[in-house]
Amino acid sequence: MDQEIRGTVRICHFSDLHLALSKRIMPWQLASKRILGYANLRFNRGKTHQLEVFRALLAELVAERPDAVVVTGDVSNLSLGFEFAEVDRLFTEAGLEAANTMIVPGNHDRYTPGADAGRAFETGMAKWLLPQDKSYPRLLTVGPVALFGLDTAVWRNPFRAAGFISKTQIEQLQKLLQRPEVANRWPVIALHHPPFHLPAARLRDYRVGLDGVDHLIDALGDRPATLVHGHLHRLSRRRIQNLDIIGVPSASNNSGVAGTQLSFHCFTFKATGLNEAVAVCCWPGNRGKKMRFDRLPIPAEVRID
Ligand SMILES: [Fe+2]
Numbered sequence: 001m002d003q004e005i006r007g008t009v010r011i012c013h014f015s016d017l018h019l020a021l022s023k024r025i026m027p028w029q030l031a032s033k034r035i036l037g038y039a040n041l042r043f044n045r046g047k048t049h050q051l052e053v054f055r056a057l058l059a060e061l062v063a064e065r066p067d068a069v070v071v072t073g074d075v076s077n078l079s080l081g082f083e084f085a086e087v088d089r090l091f092t093e094a095g096l097e098a099a100n101t102m103i104v105p106g107n108h109d110r111y112t113p114g115a116d117a118g119r120a121f122e123t124g125m126a127k128w129l130l131p132q133d134k135s136y137p138r139l140l141t142v143g144p145v146a147l148f149g150l151d152t153a154v155w156r157n158p159f160r161a162a163g164f165i166s167k168t169q170i171e172q173l174q175k176l177l178q179r180p181e182v183a184n185r186w187p188v189i190a191l192h193h194p195p196f197h198l199p200a201a202r203l204r205d206y207r208v209g210l211d212g213v214d215h216l217i218d219a220l221g222d223r224p225a226t227l228v229h230g231h232l233h234r235l236s237r238r239r240i241q242n243l244d245i246i247g248v249p250s251a252s253n254n255s256g257v258a259g260t261q262l263s264f265h266c267f268t269f270k271a272t273g274l275n276e277a278v279a280v281c282c283w284p285g286n287r288g289k290k291m292r293f294d295r296l297p298i299p300a301e302v303r304i305d
């Protein structure tokens with residue numbers, strides 16, 4: 001094992017920005033599923049997903065001086081070009097570095113057929129996509145870790161936010177896992193949708209789950225790995241076979257409720273696996289007081305219902 005692989009690395013993970021729109025959008029831009037997302041933003045999400053708390057979270061994350069950063073999608077609400085441009089600017093101003101950032105799209109980043117077919121996410125976030133990989137999975141090696149970015153985002157009909165992972169992408173991931181530079185590293189797999197069937201009603205799984213998830217688990221189940229995801233806007237953790245699956249809350253949701261309050265995760269890895277997993281939960285202070293950051297170990301299991 002060479003020197004680089006023997007060390008430890010710190011990787012921070014955040015997801016699901018859903019920041020409010022800063023510009024007026026034209027009526028013709030709403031002549032699609034966007035009208036639903038716009039209404040959700042105006043009357044629901046826009047109240048708790050806040051720019052200033054996100055900025056504070058990002059500053060704290062950068063201060064951790066991670067070796068790599070993972071962003072698991074829904075960086076926009078409606079896949080509009082100016083949304084991606086603003087996120088690009090926020091990342092740059094905060095001091096994130098493209099060379100050690102792994103970003104994958106969420107369902108909100110492929111919100112319309114046009115945004116999906118036209119690769120609006122890849123165009124808008126081009127600076128943050130690893131240039132050596134033109135398709136998914138994307139691969140970034142960081143010390144003892146091999147970081148894979150999967151694409152589970154696909155345009156869906158209104159009222160559906162489910163993801164999809166193709167067999168081709170899974171086969172490609174298996175091939176990458178065989179590569180010599182990956183063989184001795186610990187795999188960390190980043191994707192937007194949770195890689196398990198959602199508990200509760202089948203309809204919920206249909207609406208927001210991940211089609212193709214069984215193929216993914218079949219392909220990966222024997223290989224010990226860490227999987228990180230967003231989409232549920234909740235802290236969660238479960239083990240499926242040899243996979244340790246950890247979901248992060250939204251990075252901007254000032255919900256006031258533990259488990260969904262805006263957070264990022266900070267991991268320490270060795271080539272032998274995950275050494276430490278910490279949730280950094282951000283609480284704005286009252287009456288101009290500074291933001292408080294609670295650091296708590298992520299329990300071995302955090303079930304969601
Ligand atoms: Fe989301």
Ligand SMILES: [Fe+2]
Binds near residue numbers: 106
């Ligand atoms: Fe999502």
